[in-house]
Amino acid sequence: MAEDILHEVTQNEYKYGFTTDIETDIIPTGLNEDVIRLISSKKNEPEWLLEFRLKAFRHWQTMKMPDWALLKIPEIDYQSISYYAAPRKNAPKSLDEVDPELLNTFNKLGIPLEEQMALSGIAVDAVMDSVSVKTTFKETLAEKGIIFCSFSEAVEHHPDLVKKYLGSVVPYNDNFYAALNCAVFSDGSFVYIPKGVRCPMELSTYFRINASNTGQFERTLIVADEDSYVSYLEGCTAPMRDENQLHAAIVEIVVQKNAEVKYSTVQNWYPGDKNGNGGVYNFVTKRGICKGENSKISWTQVETGSAITWKYPSCILQGDNSSAEFYSVAVTNNFQQADTGTKMIHLGKNTKSHILSKGISAGVSNNSYRGLVRVGANAENARNFSQCDSLLLGDKCGAHTFPYMDVNNDTAIVEHEATTSKISEDQIFYCNQRGISTEDAVGLIVNGYAKEVINKLPMEFAVEAQKLLQITLEGSVG
Amino acid sequence: MRPIPNIMLEIKDLHASINGKEILKGLSLTVHPGEIHAIMGPNGAGKSTLSSVLTGNPAFEVTHGKVSFYGKDLLELPPEDRACEGIFLSFQYPVEIPGVSMVNFMRTAINEHRKYNNLPPLSATDFLRVMREKKELVEMDNKLTNRSVNEGFSGGEKKRNEIFQMAMLEPRLSILDETDSGLDIDALRIVANGVNKLKSPENASIVITHYQRLLDYIIPDFVHVLYDGRIVKSGTKELALELEKKGYDWIKQEVDKK
Ligand SMILES: Nc1ncnc2c1ncn2[C@@H]1O[C@H](COP(=O)(O)OP(=O)(O)OP(=O)(O)O)[C@@H](O)[C@H]1O
Ligand SMILES: [Mg+2]
Numbered sequence: 001m002a003e004d005i006l007h008e009v010t011q012n013e014y015k016y017g018f019t020t021d022i023e024t025d026i027i028p029t030g031l032n033e034d035v036i037r038l039i040s041s042k043k044n045e046p047e048w049l050l051e052f053r054l055k056a057f058r059h060w061q062t063m064k065m066p067d068w069a070l071l072k073i074p075e076i077d078y079q080s081i082s083y084y085a086a087p088r089k090n091a092p093k094s095l096d097e098v099d100p101e102l103l104n105t106f107n108k109l110g111i112p113l114e115e116q117m118a119l120s121g122i123a124v125d126a127v128m129d130s131v132s133v134k135t136t137f138k139e140t141l142a143e144k145g146i147i148f149c150s151f152s153e154a155v156e157h158h159p160d161l162v163k164k165y166l167g168s169v170v171p172y173n174d175n176f177y178a179a180l181n182c183a184v185f186s187d188g189s190f191v192y193i194p195k196g197v198r199c200p201m202e203l204s205t206y207f208r209i210n211a212s213n214t215g216q217f218e219r220t221l222i223v224a225d226e227d228s229y230v231s232y233l234e235g236c237t238a239p240m241r242d243e244n245q246l247h248a249a250i251v252e253i254v255v256q257k258n259a260e261v262k263y264s265t266v267q268n269w270y271p272g273d274k275n276g277n278g279g280v281y282n283f284v285t286k287r288g289i290c291k292g293e294n295s296k297i298s299w300t301q302v303e304t305g306s307a308i309t310w311k312y313p314s315c316i317l318q319g320d321n322s323s324a325e326f327y328s329v330a331v332t333n334n335f336q337q338a339d340t341g342t343k344m345i346h347l348g349k350n351t352k353s354h355i356l357s358k359g360i361s362a363g364v365s366n367n368s369y370r371g372l373v374r375v376g377a378n379a380e381n382a383r384n385f386s387q388c389d390s391l392l393l394g395d396k397c398g399a400h401t402f403p404y405m406d407v408n409n410d411t412a413i414v415e416h417e418a419t420t421s422k423i424s425e426d427q428i429f430y431c432n433q434r435g436i437s438t439e440d441a442v443g444l445i446v447n448g449y450a451k452e453v454i455n456k457l458p459m460e461f462a463v464e465a466q467k468l469l470q471i472t473l474e475g476s477v478g
Numbered sequence: 479m480r481p482i483p484n485i486m487l488e489i490k491d492l493h494a495s496i497n498g499k500e501i502l503k504g505l506s507l508t509v510h511p512g513e514i515h516a517i518m519g520p521n522g523a524g525k526s527t528l529s530s531v532l533t534g535n536p537a538f539e540v541t542h543g544k545v546s547f548y549g550k551d552l553l554e555l556p557p558e559d560r561a562c563e564g565i566f567l568s569f570q571y572p573v574e575i576p577g578v579s580m581v582n583f584m585r586t587a588i589n590e591h592r593k594y595n596n597l598p599p600l601s602a603t604d605f606l607r608v609m610r611e612k613k614e615l616v617e618m619d620n621k622l623t624n625r626s627v628n629e630g631f632s633g634g635e636k637k638r639n640e641i642f643q644m645a646m647l648e649p650r651l652s653i654l655d656e657t658d659s660g661l662d663i664d665a666l667r668i669v670a671n672g673v674n675k676l677k678s679p680e681n682a683s684i685v686i687t688h689y690q691r692l693l694d695y696i697i698p699d700f701v702h703v704l705y706d707g708r709i710v711k712s713g714t715k716e717l718a719l720e721l722e723k724k725g726y727d728w729i730k731q732e733v734d735k736k
Contacts, residue, residue, distance in 0.1 A: 365590035425537065426573045430627075432535050432557035433567050434643065435594065444586060446579025448626070 013376030030084045033057065036183055043152055043187075046159060048191075049193050055174035056182030063176045069310055069339035070368045070400055081246060083184040083217070092471070116425050122359040128298075141199070142296075145231075147192040148203050151219050154190035161192055165223055168315070169252040169287045177248040177283040177310075181217045188219035193228040193259070204233040218249040226261040226292060233461055234403070237473050245270075247306075248283045249402070257292025258318065262300070264457050266465050269305035271472075279307025286313040290322035290348075298325035299342065300456045302465040305470040307336060312370065314343035317351035324353045327453040329465075331446075331472050332365030332397070339372040346382035355386035358450050359398035362473055368400040375412040382412040390420045393473065394440070443470040485548075486511050486682050487651060494531045500541070501527040503707030511652070512679040516693055516718060517686045519704035520726050525686045526570050528704070529653045533567045534560050543671075547651070562594035564650030568640035568657045570686075575627040580639075583627050584609065584646055591647060607654035609721075613646040616672040624697035641669050645676060652676075653684045658692040670695030691723040703729055 028035075036057055040050040065073070139437040141148050147158060154162050172182040173353075193199055224230055234251075247269065255261050256415065262285075272279025288297040299313040315324035326342040344353035353373065376384045390399035404415045423445055431441035446469050447454065454462050487509040493683050494502040509515055519525055525555045532545065534557030544664050545552040549709055555563065565698060574585070588608075589599040600608070613623060618639055628636050637657050644652050654673070658666055673683065673696055693701075693715060699715040702709045705726065711717070721729075 430573045435561040435590040
């Protein structure tokens with residue numbers, strides 16, 4: 001009987017499964033140096049960037065896909081992927097120039113651009129496939145000297161900044177997917193907050209995979225100069241697809257003395273259907289460096305989508321007294337697999353990190369937390385506290401915790417706590433007996449479980465994230 | 479001619495089992511509005527099973543019999559609809575729901591009841607007012623309602639919380655499954671007073687208990703003995719006093735003789 005309920009609740013199909021009919025400019029499938037030159041020339045890139053790509057590509061060819069994660073990854077034929085797709089029309093200057101189809105898509109996703117601009121004061125850098133289609137509020141930001149633009153624009157208008165920081169946190173040879181991204185990255189976002197500036201609004205980007213059989217290789221670079229502050233939001237949903245889609249993004253964050261960066265993500269790529277067909281493979285490298293004294297990074301992520309997630313937003317705590325936080329909710333349902341967590345690398349003195357990970361597994365999914373806390377020999381008084389909780393819905397899913405510690409300074413205090421709990425039939429029945437349906441009961445319990453993390457998100461995102469949790473798990477309990 | 483009293487709950491020849499084991503073996507009971515029925519009986523007789531089956535716990539399977547609630551086939555309804563029809567169970571063992579605040583839980587529950595009855599959701603102010611009133615009624619500590627549902631509550635606090643929820647939801651039929659066990663003497667009086675204050679000619683209660691002392695406060699119209707999955711003896715409040723004195727052996731013997 002519990003099985004029936006479980007079955008019923010897990011059978012909800014992805015609600016954002018639709019595709020947009022927009023002309024795209026796709027180059028033939030396959031990957032070689034010519035393709036990389038073609039991408040670079042289509043984007044009118046300077047020579048040094050082409051060299052960066054080629055160096056990465058040559059290194060990537062010597063690398064193998066990592067196999068240490070608790071993931072079953074089907075063979076990926078990198079030659080069958082098209083590495084560049086862009087909306088054909090020229091980038092519009094106002095909403096009037098934006099393809100109505102695209103606006104419509106955003107509306108279906110509940111992200112009406114006009115409303116966002118008018119009501120919430122969020123600057124939206126909407127990324128359709130690979131090229132930035134719309135950047136708003138640029139003027140307001142420009143007054144403060146803030147740069148928030150597509151990566152390509154940054155290469156064109158701020159080459160010195162890009163050159164200085166590109167690859168400085170995630171080197172081109174960091175890992176297989178990072179090297180691939182460095183070789184073929186299409187577009188993404190660039191943020192620069194000048195000294196002493198507090199960014200007056202949340203900066204937000206919506207990503208969306210659109211062209212069939214097109215890998216997504218986004219690249220984000222955020223630089224917060226001394227005494228500055230910015231909160232950055234990244235969110236995405238993807239349309240339904242039969243073929244698996246590869247997504248290998250890189251996010252680099254550099255935080256100087258006394259500066260702070262908050263990075264929040266709600267990830268809702270297409271997870272595949274309930275039989276495990278299709279879905280996005282999300283292999284992301286996200287890393288920030290607390291470069292200066294007293295600098296701070298916090299990562300907050302709500303991961304509900306993708307067929308496979310491989311993602312470890314990390315922090316290098318280099319500056320003395322710097323601190324880092326990682327707050328994560330990762331949900332897997334049906335056949336989804338997630339291996340996600342963080343790395344905290346303490347190098348400076350009196351550095352602090354806090355990890356709070358909440359995994360939720362349903363269906364026959366697998367959800368792993370993998371975290372590394374490393375304390376360097378010079379990191380006097382480093383402190384870390386990690387809390388990793390797992391919540392199971394039903395008994396066919398799995399939750400795993402892999403905490404690694406590498407402590408090389410004996411003044412360090414590193415603590416780890418882990419719990420596993422299950423939503424029991426008794427809890428559901430108790431709610432039912434008070435008039436609450438099973439679906440709503442799961443929503444209540446899951447949102448209660450995840451609320452410490454959800455509360456870290458900016459308001460607009462928190463609401464969306466709560467809805468997502470419920471939608472993702474609709475129908476899944478025993 | 480006297481008017482035929484309106485029947486609230488009618489249980490006819492109910493058989494129910496769990497994991498293939500039959501627990502209820504032909505149980506019949508009729509409850510009219512305004513009545514209080516006490517059900518007593520030895521451990522393992524099937525009292526909690528009866529409350530589970532009436533409220534639709536999916537762990538139990540009904541194999542035979544009928545249950546109607548104001549003429550509606552109760553067994554057809556999912557548990558949440560039975561609750562919204564006005565059937566409330568004060569659980570013998572209330573479960574903890576970590577992370578879900580009492581306030582959030584109660585607001586969801588009340589609004590689900592209202593939705594079922596085509597009423598708009600209660601405004602935040604109205605909700606908080608009702609919450610305050612009912613807390614006073616059962617003398618419930620503010621600290622408890624600020625916590626997660628039953629999490630870390632003592633045994634007695636859990637029971638009091640059940641009656642608080644009952645007061646909030648104003649059911650037509652409340653089933654109290656050993657609500658008295660675990661309560662200290664003062665709490666017993668407070669909880670019983672709460673129940674009595676909620677009593678009306680339209681409402682009915684089924685009170686499951688092992689002890690006469692609860693029935694000193696909540697005076698039953700009928701007392702039934704449940705033994706081996708059936709109601710084997712019914713009487714008035716004097717039956718409870720007799721059971722208190724003599725235990726169940728004489729009833730068991732009567733039944734086993736047949
Ligand atoms: N999950 C189960 N599997 C098998 N037997 C069960 C299960 N749950 C209950 N039972 C059995 O059903 C019978 C009736 O249990 P029930 O809880 O209804 O008794 P009760 O009359 O409420 O007893 P008490 O006075 O101790 O509360 C008991 O023999 C019990 O062991
Ligand atoms: Mg019992």
